[in-house]
Amino acid sequence: MLVSLLISTYNWKEALSLCLYSAFAQTVKPAEILIADDGSREDTRQLIDEMRAKTDIPIVHVWHEDKGFRKTIILNKTLLKASYPYIIQIDGDIILEKHFIADHLELAEKGYFVCGSRVLLGRNSTSRLLKGMERYPAFFNHNLGFILNAFRFRPLRKYLATRYAKDSMWRIRGCNMAYWKDDIMKVNGYNEDLEMWGQEDVEVSYRLVHSGIQKKQLKMGGVEFHLYHKFASRANLPYHEQVLHKVIEEQIAWCENGIIKDKR
Numbered sequence: 001m002l003v004s005l006l007i008s009t010y011n012w013k014e015a016l017s018l019c020l021y022s023a024f025a026q027t028v029k030p031a032e033i034l035i036a037d038d039g040s041r042e043d044t045r046q047l048i049d050e051m052r053a054k055t056d057i058p059i060v061h062v063w064h065e066d067k068g069f070r071k072t073i074i075l076n077k078t079l080l081k082a083s084y085p086y087i088i089q090i091d092g093d094i095i096l097e098k099h100f101i102a103d104h105l106e107l108a109e110k111g112y113f114v115c116g117s118r119v120l121l122g123r124n125s126t127s128r129l130l131k132g133m134e135r136y137p138a139f140f141n142h143n144l145g146f147i148l149n150a151f152r153f154r155p156l157r158k159y160l161a162t163r164y165a166k167d168s169m170w171r172i173r174g175c176n177m178a179y180w181k182d183d184i185m186k187v188n189g190y191n192e193d194l195e196m197w198g199q200e201d202v203e204v205s206y207r208l209v210h211s212g213i214q215k216k217q218l219k220m221g222g223v224e225f226h227l228y229h230k231f232a233s234r235a236n237l238p239y240h241e242q243v244l245h246k247v248i249e250e251q252i253a254w255c256e257n258g259i260i261k262d263k264r
Helices: 013-024 042-052 072-080 099-105 123-130 154-160 181-186 200-210 235-250
Strands: 003-009 034-035 057-061 087-093 094-095 114-115 178-181 214-216 224-226
Touching: 003 013, 003 072, 003 099, 013 034, 013 094, 013 123, 013 224, 034 042, 034 072, 042 057, 042 072, 072 181, 087 094, 087 099, 087 181, 099 114, 099 154, 099 214, 114 200, 114 235, 178 181, 181 200, 200 214, 200 235
Parallel strands: 003 034, 003 087, 034 057, 114 214
Antiparallel strands: 087 178, 094 224, 114 178
16 A cells, blocks of 8 residues: 655754654655655755655655744645555654554554554663664663553554554554545644644544544554654643643534635
8 A cells, every 4th residue: 555654844854864764764665755844944955855865755845934833734735745545644853663654554444543652762862863873772772661662563463453542542642643645634634723732633633533533553563763852832732722622522523724724
């Protein structure tokens, strides 16, 4: 199955470089790479041009002007560029284990979207990777709270897919999720009212469920490593949570301020 790998980024070309190299090294390669760029400087565009020369995978760079944290907007713009029916979404500060896409595709099924886990790397491990001192995160350097997320085991992966955290959306991470393009369009994509950081991935997941799409949890596979960085501002989080609670209580599926701006 042909896959669009959707990567969001903002002004961290060194991390994006590691992310792209890990995408190039996949046992099952994406049919295209979409980069949703929330207003990065010119050096990110230059890096992407350099990386294009190192792969035969088409790389589509979608950029808009930097007017603050507007991830939902750039994600929606980039989703419209996706050429393939299945989209795997990550962030540009992620390093993928080489079976990441293959593991996701094991769980790909009509009527479902998929949520994965991550391994949070520490400051020192991240520094070594960015300096080229390590090519891959050393296993025993992982935080003990995340070490189980670094394991792959197919029988458990299949067993847990529809059983682990079956009724919970709070484990969802936009840096490791997958969905059918038709499904994300059916709920009108991401809610662009959610500016700044927080809950945009959980909110869209609830709307997918309310539209009739079920959730699978990718455990014991789909391994990814999240480079250390400072937290983004959470100044708008109370409003985001207010929007989320309304979506949950009223079982809302369609957001008005999404990909399509005209009301249905």
